[in-house]
Amino acid sequence: MRKGTSAPKEAREAKPIRPLRADASRNRDKLVEVAGHAFAEKGGNASLEDIARQAGVGIGTLYRHFPTREHLVEIVYRREVEGLCAAADELARHNAPDAALAEWMQRFVDYIAAKRGMANSLRILFNANSEVFANTSGMVAHALRKLVDAAVSDGSIRSDINSADLLQALSGIYSAPDTPDWREQSRRLVSLLMDGLRWGARKAM
Amino acid sequence: MRKGTSAPKEAREAKPIRPLRADASRNRDKLVEVAGHAFAEKGGNASLEDIARQAGVGIGTLYRHFPTREHLVEIVYRREVEGLCAAADELARHNAPDAALAEWMQRFVDYIAAKRGMANSLRILFNANSEVFANTSGMVAHALRKLVDAAVSDGSIRSDINSADLLQALSGIYSAPDTPDWREQSRRLVSLLMDGLRWGARKAM
DNA sequence: GCTATAATCGGAGGTGCCTCCGTTTTTGAA
DNA sequence: TTCAAAAACGGAGGCACCTCCGATTATAGC
Numbered sequence: 001m002r003k004g005t006s007a008p009k010e011a012r013e014a015k016p017i018r019p020l021r022a023d024a025s026r027n028r029d030k031l032v033e034v035a036g037h038a039f040a041e042k043g044g045n046a047s048l049e050d051i052a053r054q055a056g057v058g059i060g061t062l063y064r065h066f067p068t069r070e071h072l073v074e075i076v077y078r079r080e081v082e083g084l085c086a087a088a089d090e091l092a093r094h095n096a097p098d099a100a101l102a103e104w105m106q107r108f109v110d111y112i113a114a115k116r117g118m119a120n121s122l123r124i125l126f127n128a129n130s131e132v133f134a135n136t137s138g139m140v141a142h143a144l145r146k147l148v149d150a151a152v153s154d155g156s157i158r159s160d161i162n163s164a165d166l167l168q169a170l171s172g173i174y175s176a177p178d179t180p181d182w183r184e185q186s187r188r189l190v191s192l193l194m195d196g197l198r199w200g201a202r203k204a205m
Numbered sequence: 206m207r208k209g210t211s212a213p214k215e216a217r218e219a220k221p222i223r224p225l226r227a228d229a230s231r232n233r234d235k236l237v238e239v240a241g242h243a244f245a246e247k248g249g250n251a252s253l254e255d256i257a258r259q260a261g262v263g264i265g266t267l268y269r270h271f272p273t274r275e276h277l278v279e280i281v282y283r284r285e286v287e288g289l290c291a292a293a294d295e296l297a298r299h300n301a302p303d304a305a306l307a308e309w310m311q312r313f314v315d316y317i318a319a320k321r322g323m324a325n326s327l328r329i330l331f332n333a334n335s336e337v338f339a340n341t342s343g344m345v346a347h348a349l350r351k352l353v354d355a356a357v358s359d360g361s362i363r364s365d366i367n368s369a370d371l372l373q374a375l376s377g378i379y380s381a382p383d384t385p386d387w388r389e390q391s392r393r394l395v396s397l398l399m400d401g402l403r404w405g406a407r408k409a410m
Numbered sequence: 411g412c413t414a415t416a417a418t419c420g421g422a423g424g425t426g427c428c429t430c431c432g433t434t435t436t437t438g439a440a
Numbered sequence: 441t442t443c444a445a446a447a448a449c450g451g452a453g454g455c456a457c458c459t460c461c462g463a464t465t466a467t468a469g470c
Binding site: 020023024027052057058059064 | 416418420421
């Protein structure tokens with residue numbers, strides 16, 4: 001939030017009776033896409049006017065679709081979580097179960113790295129509207145569980161661990177302090193976790 | 206924070222070798238005073254330009270004294286905590302110990318009520334600079350302890366409770382959700398606490 | 411294809427943030 | 441008292457936020 005005296009926003013996304021008009025829908029998609037890049041690059045307070053400009057629409061259009069900065073952050077956030085979770089299925093189809101798990105966790109780290117910049121907006125969102133997070137964190141847990149279960153069944157990782165434990169470890173990564181080499185450190189940590197998981201698995205390495 | 210692309214602020218209050226020039230000191234005091242009212246009335250993002258205007262100085266002067274909004278919030282906050290704690294001694298001098306304690310807790314509630322508006326700035330401050338809070342919360346604890354100890358010694362409240370317990374209860378008030386009748390509810394709660402404290406005291410009521 | 415109309419666009423405008431720097435004031439040493 | 445240097449003042453300027461509403465455009469029914 002920045003503007004001084006304005007009252008708290010209450011505008012909620014009215015459920016459209018009729019589908020979005022074709023141009024509107026196009027613009028909206030473009031805005032979300034551009035915003036994703038902008039937030040990743042410049043953090044959670046990238047200029048909304050820049051985003052509108054890059055998407056080739058007026059600032060008014062941006063605000064009609066997303067009444068507040070947080071609305072936009074939320075959509076971007078949700079879209080990326082969905083992407084991350086979809087990638088889990090994709091990875092599982094094309095890799096050995098343990099490799100899929102390893103790769104997915106690395107992507108998780110990258111994903112979190114991108115989100116650190118918008119931490120502040122996400123926090124505001126969290127206070128206002130925590131159901132979004134309930135949904136999305138549920139999705140992440142589900143994706144992780146499928147990968148872990150597959151790898152356990154396959155015998156490529158040990159069976160005395162469950163996905164909740166692993167999620168706990170990954171959460172720790174999220175809340176670690178924001179040092180310059182955070183990303184590298186986290187990637188090493190994930191490697192370490194994977195080694196631990198493979199050690200003592202039924203299937204020899 | 207609102208401005209988009211600006212880098213994080215690092216400016217710290219340089220410790221002045223020489224005392225502030227007379228006019229500067231006057232302006233600074235006036236700014237803090239006006240800011241106190243403004244934050245209480247309009248919340249933590251009252252317009253800084255308004256504050257400067259009301260204090261009769263230019264916006265540049267405000268920013269020279271307080272490089273960020275949070276600096277100003279911090280000073281106001283600290284000043285008010287000090288006032289609250291000083292009031293404890295004052296109350297103790299002019300009232301019976303239990304009355305002093307009761308009154309002080311009510312003032313604590315009022316004080317918190319005023320601060321709810323600036324919760325967001327305080328949170329940012331807290332992340333950046335939590336030593337301020339360590340100091341001030343220590344002061345509050347100390348003030349409360351003196352009042353409680355005096356009332357216990359005097360026999361006007363029961364002795365099987367300590368000031369830390371009471372502080373815990375008061376903290377609960379702080380974190381309660383922000384309903385419209387928050388203040389009234391909290392005042393009643395404090396009354397209730399006081400009744401509990403007096404019940405079973407050595408000295409009959 | 412044509413048109414009425416509902417939906418959408420887009421940018422001007424008012425406000426706030428913060429910085430920068432020329433101008434003014436205070437200070438203290440002569 | 442005088443005056444040069446140091447300190448402080450203050451507002452213009454550039455950018456961003458968000459709102460409002462006249463202009464534009466897609467859509468549905470004919």
